[in-house]
Every structure is written in structure tokens, then in C-alpha cells.
Amino acid sequence: MAQKTSRRSRSAQIAQDGAPAADGINPRQPCPCGSGRRYKACHGSGDAENLIVARPFAGLAAETELIALREFVPSATAPLTIDREDVPSITLGSVLPAAAAALTRADGSILLGLQVQTHSGDLSRDVAAALEWALDAGPSQVLSVVGRATAGNRLQDLLFDGPLDVTVHETFGWWLDVEAEPGSEVALTLERANSAIMPTAKVAELPGAYWVDAGEKAHLRWVRPEEEATVMAALARLAAADELDLGDGSRYVGSFRAHGRLVPVWDLDRDAHPTEWNEPALAFEERLQRALASDAPLTDAERRARDGILGRQFTLR
Structure with a gap:
């Protein structure tokens, strides 16, 4: 794991330009949890335990x-x-x-x-x-x-x-730190857990990108680090240029949200080995980065493509 000696402390994220609350946090400043709310309306409120950090x-x-x-x-x-x-x-x-x-x-x-x-x-x-x-x-x-x-x-x-x-x-x-004895309760528990695993693999060592064999189909699920609106605009540019898929045997099917980030999903040819999607994924990443770098207004065709992509969001179950 790469190490970086600078640590993100809560206090470093909070401006101290007002009267602090009892715990030293200015109630009018952004809550250190990252929710985007002021502290007094977030973890400084009486119902803090029920708040969701997006x-x-x-x-x-x-x-x-x-x-x-x-x-x-x-x-x-x-x-x-x-x-x-x-x-x-x-x-x-x-x-x-x-x-x-x-x-x-x-x-x-x-x-x-x-x-x-x-x-x-x-x-x-x-x-x-x-x-x-x-x-x-x-x-x-x-x-x-x-x-x-x-x-x-x-x-x-x-x-x-x-x-x-x-x-x-x-x-x-x-x-387990030691091998389970065959026929033991631990071995049986492990066997049951293993039977529920869907085959999964990282794709091209790209962060957040995973191939999964879901049974009837294989998928690529790719957690994107960018803001949702930015990703959507870039995907729309690619869709309008007919560059949204990953090549033969793939189809963009939609996206879902997870913990504040967008996760685009592609259906993939289930007969293809996971490593066969490494190069297509890397090529798509290059196309996406070029689309992300564009600051030109979306064209009519790109706006229509964005509307279609927005209509294909779903909930992961």
C-alpha cells in the first residue's frame, strides 16, 4: 500500500473563524463528517445519530x-x-x-x-x-x-x-489463520459461504473497476471518483459519439449511486475471460478522460444522450 504521511484530521477540515461549540467546532462551519451541512444542523444537532453521511x-x-x-x-x-x-x-x-x-x-x-x-x-x-x-x-x-x-x-x-x-x-x-478440520462446523460454515461467492476480478488494476459473473450475465461495475454531474456529461459525450461501450460483446446498461459516487455498469460477454476486458477498459478510460476534460457546452445530441443515460439509473440489490 502506498503511504502518505499527511493525515486528514477532523480539525484540519474546519475553519475556525467564529465562536466554537462546546466540543471546539464552530457550529456555523461545515460539519467535519463531509455531509455538506453546517455542523449545527448535522452532527452538532440533537438527532445526529440518525443522520446519513452521503x-x-x-x-x-x-x-x-x-x-x-x-x-x-x-x-x-x-x-x-x-x-x-x-x-x-x-x-x-x-x-x-x-x-x-x-x-x-x-x-x-x-x-x-x-x-x-x-x-x-x-x-x-x-x-x-x-x-x-x-x-x-x-x-x-x-x-x-x-x-x-x-x-x-x-x-x-x-x-x-x-x-x-x-x-x-x-x-x-x-x-482462517489455520486450516479448518474437514467436516467441522468451521469447515461447513466456510463451505456455505464459499458457495455464495460470485466470481469476481479486478479489471486492468483500475481503482473501483470490477468484473463479476452474476450467473446469467457478466458485468463490469466501475465506481467513478468524479462528481456525478461531471461523469454524466462525459458519458453523454461518449454516447453521442457511439463510444460508450467497451467493444464487441459489451453494452452499457446504466448506473447506480453508492455512497455519493456514481457506478456505471456494462453487460459483458460471459464467455470472455475477465482479462480480455483489460485493454477495452483502459481504452475507455482514455476516452472518458478526454470527455471529462472538455468544457464545451453539450450539443443537442449530447443532451438527448444524457437524458437517456439518466433514465437508466437503477438500484443495486
Whole structure:
């Protein structure tokens, strides 16, 4: 994992040009959670525990990968490095046994889960709370759920910021630090979990881009880092130029929103190997970057294409 020694602290994100609240945060300044609301109308209000942070991982270089692991990658891991000395190895996983928030192994190493049983409105704070629990928990402990905390560190406050080195797995064997005894309850649980995994692969090592075999069809799901309106305009330019697909055997089908980012989706030829989409995806990224760089007003054809693309948004289930 690439490391960057500058850490994003909450206090660095808040202008201090007014009277602070009791916790030192100016109530008229933007809330440090990233919601875009003023602090007094967000986490400084009485109903803070019910608020939803639209972009929980905003500001992190790994935002798109975190969204992908949270929403649709079945089995994957990535090492984490935090701003604290003498800590055991920390591994972020897509999902842990029983969808636990965290667990510690016998050697003290830590596993964190993104796909959890219950969560608050701020996934970043949830993961940070699970990590802080694990650092103090001792070996062989499990944290099933995280409470609905409205204060405390967020992931942005703890990590050395940088891209995630994600490894996609065919099974959940990484759950275990020793091989499960055949026929044991642990082995049977692992077998059941493995049977539910949809084959998945990273595409061209592009952040947030994953091929998945969903059974009847294969898809490319690609979490984009840009603002939604900007992506939509660029996609419209490509659609009007008939450059929206990824080549033969592909079809753009729509997009969905996940944690404040847009996720375009393509149907793909299921018979093609995942690696066969690496070059088409890289070529599409070049076309998209050129479209993103254009500041010309959309033409009539591009506006019609944008309207059609907007009509193809859906909800991931």
C-alpha cells in the first residue's frame, strides 16, 4: 500500500473563524463528517445519530475501492497502515464471518469488515470504531456490531492516506489463520459461504473497476471518483459519439449511486475471460478522460444522450 504521511484530521477540515461549540467546532462551519451541512444542523444537532453521511469515505485516495468492497465485491482483502506505532497487522476485508465488524486472531492481528450486520449513518466512523476496539481487544476476540456513535475518530483520521492494494479471493479461506478440520462446523460454515461467492476480478488494476459473473450475465461495475454531474456529461459525450461501450460483446446498461459516487455498469460477454476486458477498459478510460476534460457546452445530441443515460439509473440489490 502506498503511504502518505499527511493525515486528514477532523480539525484540519474546519475553519475556525467564529465562536466554537462546546466540543471546539464552530457550529456555523461545515460539519467535519463531509455531509455538506453546517455542523449545527448535522452532527452538532440533537438527532445526529440518525443522520446519513452521503460520502463517508470522502477525501481518501481509496474512496472508490472502499465503496466497491462495501457494496459488491464478495471476497477481497487489503492491508491497512495507520498513524500509530507498534500495532499488529491490520487487514480490511469485504465481509467477515457472520458479517462481524472486526475480529482479532490468536497472534493479535486484526481483521476489519466493511459489509456488516448493522451500521450507523457514517460508515467511516463505524470502521474507525471497530479498528479502535480491535487495537485494545486482545487476541481471539470478535466484535459483532458497532454502536451508533456520533463522535470520535473516522477512518480519515486514522489512516495513512493512499491507494488500497486489493486482493480478490475465490474463497473465504483468508478468514482462517489455520486450516479448518474437514467436516467441522468451521469447515461447513466456510463451505456455505464459499458457495455464495460470485466470481469476481479486478479489471486492468483500475481503482473501483470490477468484473463479476452474476450467473446469467457478466458485468463490469466501475465506481467513478468524479462528481456525478461531471461523469454524466462525459458519458453523454461518449454516447453521442457511439463510444460508450467497451467493444464487441459489451453494452452499457446504466448506473447506480453508492455512497455519493456514481457506478456505471456494462453487460459483458460471459464467455470472455475477465482479462480480455483489460485493454477495452483502459481504452475507455482514455476516452472518458478526454470527455471529462472538455468544457464545451453539450450539443443537442449530447443532451438527448444524457437524458437517456439518466433514465437508466437503477438500484443495486
